Amino acid sequence: MDKRLAGQALYHAGDRSPIHVIQPVQGGSINRSFYLETDEGRYFLKSHPSSPEGFFHAEAQGLQVIRETNTIQVPEVFTYADQPGEAFILLEWIEGNASEQTERLLGKGIAEMHQSHTRLHGFHDHTFIGLLPQQNGLYENWVDYYKRSKLYTQYELGVQSGKISGRRRERMEKLMAEMERWIPLEVQASCLHGDLWGGNWITGPDGAPFVIDPSVLYGDRHFDLAFTEVFGGFSSDFYRAYEEVFPIEDYYHDIKPLYQLYYLLVHLNLFGDSYGSSVDTVLKRYTG
Structure with missing residues (x-):
């Protein structure tokens, strides 16, 4: 992935510490997805070189609407951008093991x-x-x-x-x-x-x-x-x-x-x- 884009996303999120890990993540078929790790935290970055206008804005807005119901949990959105060629969303990294509940x-x-x-x-x-x-x-x-x-x-x-x-x-x-x-x-x-x-x-x-x-x-x-x-x-x-x-x-x-x-x-x-x-x-x- 373009390390510059990862750095740009982290900079906008307020994390200026060194990037230690940029690792591709398997998952959806639409976006490029990466795990990022810095001195300050762990993140999930999605990017798309030609996404429609407002694509990541819509995702961020939807997550916020659900968050405001105070019911089911959603990842925190740190920042996003929808500029052509450099569209991305930076989210909280979520990881855990399922239980019986x-x-x-x-x-x-x-x-x-x-x-x-x-x-x-x-x-x-x-x-x-x-x-x-x-x-x-x-x-x-x-x-x-x-x-x-x-x-x-x-x-x-x-x-x-x-x-x-x-x-x-x-x-x-x-x-x-x-x-x-x-x-x-x-x-x-x-x-x-x-x-x-x-x-x-x-x-x-x-x-x-x-x-x-x-x-x-x-x-x-x-x-x-x-x-x-x-x-x-x-x-x-x-x-x-x-x-x-x-x-x-x-x-x-x-x-x-x-x-x-x-x-x-x-x-x-x-x-x-x-x-x-x-x-x-x-x-x-x-x-x-």
Whole structure:
């Protein structure tokens, strides 16, 4: 990695001590990631040479929103920059071993985060899911936000790239036009992580769970829960602990595939038609 960029990040964070370790870290497929160690501390540095404008700002903002709920833990953000060619975020280094209680604590913490409510649905700033832009806004009800900001954003990207066309496009348009048939209108706007898959939580000191890489928003908490079931990574302990704090509503089982559709569309747009059949299965379920 460019040692100058590491030095720049540490300088902005107020650490001017010598760098002893710069070590690549395996993990996500989007950013270059490194472990840094100095006389003053240990850090996690992510950088991207061509990230979209505001990319790391969105991550820092999302972590702060979750931190302010005083529920589940997140890494501290020391500094970030979004300048072209030198975009980075410098975070607290989190390390620890899972205990028997870790996933129960994760379920409890997510449930408590979901009990942080606001009046409007959506988010006041644009965010990202992977490198894809997520156009946001604030809405009086969840159905309008989910339809217009979540699904329609991915629909537009898919149409532009040719991944959504023909019968798939017709079904998408029908689904969005009839969304109110399935999603309740009166849903509380909970604080959501927004990208809650198994790779976006880690274990810290004393087995405490931390969530990372949010695409934060306010909306139906079952939207977060639906994504936990797309790729796995959450044990039965997680769900039991969640339900002890905040029982899951009966309607969740009928709309879970509809919420998972958003993430399948994201993967369709990012990775191609290997996700097409999964998208089509959900569309057929609701539109015939």
